[in-house]
Amino acid sequence: MQELIQQLINGITWGSIYALIALGYTMVYGVLKLINFAHSDVYMVGAFAGYYSAHWLGIAENPSVPKAILVMLISMIVCSCLGVIIERLAYKPLRKSSRLTALITAIGVSLLLENGGQLVFGADPKFFPQLIEGQEIWSKSGIVISNLQLIALIASLTLMGILQLFVYKTRTGKAMRAVSYNIQVASLMGISTDKIITITFAIGSALAGAAGVLVGLNNPKIDPIMGLLPGLKAFVAAVLGGIGNIPGAMLGGLIIGVAEVMTVGYLSSTFRDAIAFGILIAILIFRPAGILGKSTTEKV
Amino acid sequence: MNQLKKILLIILFLGLFLVLDLLISPRMNPYYLQILIYCGINIILAVSLNLINGFTGQFSIGHAGFMAIGGYTSAAFTFYLGPKILETLFLPLWFSKPLVFVAGLLLGGTLAAFAGLLVGIPSLRLRGDYLAIVTLGFGEIIRVFILNIDAIGGARGFSDVPKYTSLFWVLGFTVLTIVVVRNLVYSTHGRAFLSVREDEVAAEAMGINTTWYKVTAFVIGAFFAGIAGGLLGHYLQYLHTNSFTFIKSFEVVMMVVLGGMGSITGSILAAVILTLLPEVLRPVKDYRMVFYSILLVILMITRPQGIFGVREFNWDWLKKIFSRKKAQAEGA
């Protein structure tokens, strides 16, 4: 029993990271209908931004919580700049092209970031500085929860909450929803759609940056291709929850995280990478719009 | 053209390939030969994927999975059953070995086609990106399963696969793939594939069983991907799941998109370009893959419809371009 609870805790921690990355996917997809494959590499850059900023600022040597937050903010800023640059240089020229073209371009950008990352950061894994000392905050009858796990969950829930508020309460958020509903009609409201798309990329990428730092805190090994598989699974999580849906992405991420951990725990780790896709296929066949997504029928 | 002439033509071509093989293979720099063979394999992959993505308008990024199934199945056949068959068949080896090889390839292709059927079924309900992600997932699941089968090497990889692939076979199957896909596309069935791409609802209303055609596209595409896998395995004499990651699938999709969705000649050209590009870029060393990805992005931005768009390369077209240039030159 305690094993099950422990696995559940492990899964939720892991899933909250997926959820954060999934949020970025879901936002960009919601607005542009583009699977931004480069998003997973933005997450990688986020981890490295955290790594370097922590070292430059000397935070790595004497950590504290406010400093950790500072590092996270820096990483989020770096990532949003990167996201905006990617959008401007690679995706904007393709706004009117087919979605497949945009997708291939996204893959190209992703490859570029991965290979460029190997050149710039080096191919070997780096140790992410422990900005917050890891501690057990709960240890009873074999169940252990560390403060870092809790931080990952709280941070991602908080960021999701802020995002939800932003999207539902602010003027820009409303504009964002309008653009995602119909880009043309949104422009008829006087919304500068290009600006909104830029903001979307900035926010989505910032969340990926936060995810990068959170991963670094929990699993302090970072390398230039760390984004590859988590990125893919995060997209799966976004689809699972219902793409374009913020709580959906969160839910999808948590489900994938828990499912993976349970698969490893009770089945076999070899199926870890298969389970996410397995769930996805099952969900899409029975509920193509995802768990929280609304299905739409095509008009004939 | 009557049947006899057609058969003669085929024999003629096979003879030509054989002569080419015997003539070229021993003389050619083996490095170039290998690139040539990779080009052939990639052409098979790109053209067969084009049937799914370009002509039928489905969106698959799981081609590497089909390739893996074909590669592993045919290798398992020639490795485990091959020797036994060779023993029991009282035929000269020069005859029975190719027989075993072709049997293996066809078996691999068939199993891949069966996987294609399985993957094709979700395509009935899913469209676009969703389908893409599902095919990608299928590809990864296939890889994970192969990793768990010890008899075909699992994580160690499948070594000691007999070396059957030669230029002859690669040429033969490349041409076969091109001919089959081309002939299919320019037939009543091809128009059905295209109509599914253009407008599913209208196609269905015009009496096209879109379901059947979508699944068929997957099955045929997967079959040839399986053959390509078999050719690769019997060339390298070694198979490892690392050769069949989703990155390989991406590469094939890139070939199709770069060449132009729905252009066979485009796919062929793009397959050759994308096979050569990393080789050409070898001198830049560490920057190789960086250049490769930058070039890819630039290509997509400057020519989003692919090199050929939906058109096929043909001489009239070339003539037109040249005459236009000439006219321009004369005008200037």
Add this chain to the structure above:
Amino acid sequence: MFWQRLSVIMAAIFLLIFGCGKKEDVIKIGEFGSLTGLTATFGINTDRGIQMAVEKINQEGGLLGKKVVVIVEDDQGKPEEAATAVKKLINQDKVIAVLGEVASSRSLAAAPICQEAKIPMITPSSTNPEVTRKGDYIFRVCFIDPFQGDVMARFTYNDLKIKKVAILRDIKNDYSVGLANYFAEDYKKLGGQIVGDESYSEGDIDFRAQLTNLKSKKAEAIFVPGYYTEVGLLVRQARDLGIRIPIIGGDGWDSPKLIEIGGKALEGCYYSNHYSPDDPDPLVQSFVLEFKAKYGELPDAMAPLGYDAAMVLFEAIKRAGSLDPAKVRDEIAKTKEFSGIAGKVTIDSLRNAEKPAVIIKIENQQQKFVKWMYPEKKS
């Protein structure tokens, strides 16, 4: 417009290729490795070792009066790319010998090509026994999985007196799977008990699920035959979950990164290795110092093995007094008691390196030499 631009790029690339092809009287050695891709770190570190060997030999005046040039090709960690790289090295660059790869999967794709071309190939660190079975031109300078598995089994059972071990292997890695199998086999033969067998995949960063499972198995130690890229993190997470038993592993652990990532969590862990960086042997010490001066960090296991592979080849060329691949091959096969950085290398009849393993314990975040283990003649 587009085609013009493309042709300019193509022309530039062509110039690059042919412009560099100046003829010089040098000895060309080929190297292929994963300089990019998932396992780039291994390829890069091997390359560093090889480059140091080449530098050293050229400082000493080269071989047979000629300078040695090593041509490096990247295989992106893909078997089929490895095959292309080796084909190119042999046929395009006309190298007389090939060094590489770390991963057995790539070595296995390349070995038949070298064998067919009759060009000697030395793999620095492919431990799968299958590799050298590909033919008489294929060698290795590391020990093979069965030996290392046997060493760790014996050490765990006899020296640590541990009778119950759980295994956690990297399922996507042939090295790890092989080593785990050989370890389990020998350990059971000795009388030990394998109480759990879990796995992870190369590139994973979360191992809590497997560890949570193993925790309940009442093992006295966990055998993790993986690479340091995962092990450091894995051990850390084990400690987070309250697993305090020793964790043991193989040569894949060897890297300064291991301790950087694993930190205090690694206290009391053991692994087998080819050498120990704090081996007082001046050869080792000068290598470590030189490496650090050149690359700014301590070498991992890949670097010394790359260095050794190159050195074994150079020695063989020296002895052969010729660049004829066949003669070089014969001399490589005759290598005896070659003092490498990673232990004394003797090439046996199966073209594998016979060499002892060293057991290292991690104490106060330092690697500490424990003992040498020698091959045991098996019946």
Add this chain to the structure above:
Amino acid sequence: MALLELKNVCINFGGLKAVDKFNLTLQKGELVGLIGPNGAGKTTVFNMITGVYPPTEGEIRFAEKRTNSLKPYKISAVGISRTFQNIRLFGELPVIDNVLVAFHQHTHAGLLASVWRSKKFWQEEQSLVKKATGLLAIFGLDTLKNEISKNLPYGQQRRLEIARALATEPKLLLLDEPAAGMNPQETAKLMLLIKDIQKKFDLTILLIEHDMQVVMGICERILVLDYGVTIAEGPPEKIKKDPKVIEAYLGEEIH
């Protein structure tokens, strides 16, 4: 004998009743108009007849056979063909291929025969092209047969859609706003054409149209639909005067 019969057909979209208890009987050889304001459910009726949306309730019979749950391509096979309100041609394909696609139900070449390009295949292919060209000629499109269909002007696209629908060799043809986007001259020509093909191909036609000139001019009988409910039915003369129709659709008064 009734060719097509719809009995109390209903369909719901997310709780909204788009068509409610719709009844329709078409005799063989009739030309019937279906009119009503936009959004009244006319196209939905077409979609139910052609199997795009199966009705939630009620029954559809074609030539005495129940077709409720048949897939669209099967319905096409039993002899119902249609055009679309917002033109759904195979835009990237040449004009002639659009027609050739629609012959599909009547082709016999298997996959293998197509690949092998047997003699039979070529013969069939040639006869299909001939047939298609002939069909296009009726619509004055034969000279444009190699044009990419999306590049045709609106009016020609509409006509091509009808030609394509005819290629399936239907007994019943459903035309969804065939005159939309045409100028009055074109519309007049189209009316003649519709009459013409009805005779030539022995068709029964059900027609949705906004252009009253067309509807009143060629339809023998008219059904008026509003909010998914039939509000009037009868010959054009009667419909023109029906107060309910005037209120719902034609405008308060007719000058």
Add this chain to the structure above:
Amino acid sequence: MPIENNVILELKDVDVYYGAIQALKGISLSIKQGEIVTMIGANGAGKSTTLNTISGLNRPKKGNLFFKGQTIDRTPPHRIVELGISQVPEGRRIFANLSVLENLELGAYIRRDRHKVKQDLEKIFTLFPRLKERVKQNAGTLSGGEQQMLSIGRALMSNPQVLLLDEPSLGLAPMLVKSIFKALEEINREGTTILLVEQNAYMALNLAHRGYVMETGKIVLEDQAKNLLNNQKVKEAYLGG
């Protein structure tokens, strides 16, 4: 361009293409301040294309557009709204996943004068009282007529000088159409210029001051609305003979 007799919006010889298809062939029209102008014509005649070109969604290949004498042929859609042209798109196109209030707020996206926005909101609620009752409701759950009201209200929230309407009667019961047209009349009375695209030619011409008749991308007739109502050709083609 000088502003001649208070022309607020002018199109001169505008050509628009969709790919290879020419949708507009030399369209010229002008609308004076305070007018209600209607464009009638069959589906596909180019009426919506004309509106979308004015709104900046389509770029003319040839010709010019002027708003208060200023060229706007290269102005992006959101700038056009800021200039004071607002469109009620065909098929209502309300943001179905947003609430009624949010839809209206988005209409006022460009405005910073919060106080005035609030007043305008109240104005719209007096114009369409039905909307006030459903202010918190998801716009997707509204009936067709309510959605149309919302769509018009949303466009008015940007406080436009010119209001473009694309088939506001589409799919609406006659009663509702009547009340919407009444609202349009009122909107116009308060000073907003209206360009109305309609299929319900009878109602449109009754409301408008002037009208244009479009056929296959061209303007074939232009006259006072009353004259058009009595024009025999128009009667035959669009008024049900």
